[in-house]
Amino acid sequence: MDTWLVTADGIEPHPSSDIAALLARSEGFVWVDAPDFDDEVEHVLRDVLHAHPLVLKACRERNFVPTVHGYEDHTFVVVHTPLPGEGGHVHMLELDQLVGARYLVTVHGPRNPAVPASEATAQTDAVRERIAAGRLRPTTPGDLSYAIGSAMARRQSEVVRSVAARLPALEMQVMGSDFRQPEVLLEQLFLLRHELLISRTQAGQAHEIFGRLASLDRFSSTQSRRHAQDLSEQFDRVRSLADGESAFLFGVIELYQTRVTTKMTVAMERLAVIAAITLPVTAIASVYGMNVIVNQSTHWVQLVVVLAVMTSISLWLLRWARRQGWW
Structure with a gap:
């Protein structure tokens, strides 16, 4: 678990034992990033930040559906991003965010052992590097959460664009196929469709989650709701891109199946x-x-x-x- 104090001057690393003292300071806010949920993270959430028991339960377990919960002193958000793996398998990377007035906790949910930690923390690492380089200056935990959410939307968009980049080559194979081994090409097309559908589903779910967050007047500020609305639109655009590529891919699959039939x-x-x-x-x-x-x-x-x-x-x-x- 890593702890930083984010101020107008940049970002400073601190031990986790200083979290309570950092929260008492008037400048900046605290960012806690946990690659895995362990006893130390549970102690900080329960005893230092006084997180709701449902938050602890959600961080401890794997969540297959995104969610958002608003509490009196913090908001809890769960969002996923896709990671293409071996053999057409697509890993679902979970990120749990606990957003308070003076702190942000990011917990990278339980992951498949085949997924390296660097892949799970890619978005938070990129945002931290931007802060250290002076290209990003978040003033509130909501600003930092917004930057991380935008990075996740970009990652989902990259997966869709990766599918779009591989699709023309498969289309050429479909148009020039001799139909001697149709099962090989069909398997490639359906695996590509599987990857695209997962990306589309996760983008659509994130769109709904941040849309819900934008409507939580009681638990969030005007700026936080504005950030949530923008994130909802970003994920909606990713979903629209995936829908367009899905229609094209489904057409290619239907054409090939028709020719084979x-x-x-x-x-x-x-x-x-x-x-x-x-x-x-x-x-x-x-x-x-x-x-x-x-x-x-x-x-x-x-x-x-x-x-x-x-x-x-x-x-x-x-x-x-x-x-x-x-x-």
Whole structure:
């Protein structure tokens, strides 16, 4: 767990034992960032910041749906960002924010062991670097929370743009495919759709959460509600981008599935023609063979007549299939 004092001059690191003293100071505000929820974080939230028990429970457990709760002295927000992983799996990175009048606590929720801590803290690390470099000067915890939320919206937008960058190459494969191994290309398309749908879902949920936060007149200031409304619009734009790419991707998948289905239908029609042509011939050959198997020698006249009948039937069936447009 890292603790900083954010002032007009920048950001100063402090040990967690100084949190109570830092809160008593008149300048700046305290930012506590916890890559994982442990006993030290629980102690700070419960005994120093007096967080609501439901906040402790939410920080301790994994939350699959974003949420917002307003309390008398702090507001609790849970938002997610996507992280594409191996084999088409998309990790859901959780960030819990406890926003008070003099402090901001960011807890990076329980994560998959396959996800490195640097990925989970990428947004908060980037914001801290901006503050240290002088490019960002938040004056309140709400300002800092807004900057982190904007960074999360940008990350979601980057995932959507990454899908959009990979989609044209797959579209070219769809247009020039020989349909010999359709399952490989279809799997790539559906995995891409899975990644896009997760990004779209998380952006839509974040839009609703910050929209709700903007309406909490009792628990937030005018500036905080303005920040929440802007974040709601940012996530809504990400959702709109994902909707546009989804429509394009679904169209590509539908086109490829239609072409594959058409190819299979044509193949089935040709197999049906072959079966229709060979079936009468097979039947005649079977019946004739069973009745002449006892002959001591070949009856050439009968053989020629039977072969002529077989050929005539086959030609007639080919002509009929041609008129039906089957080949």
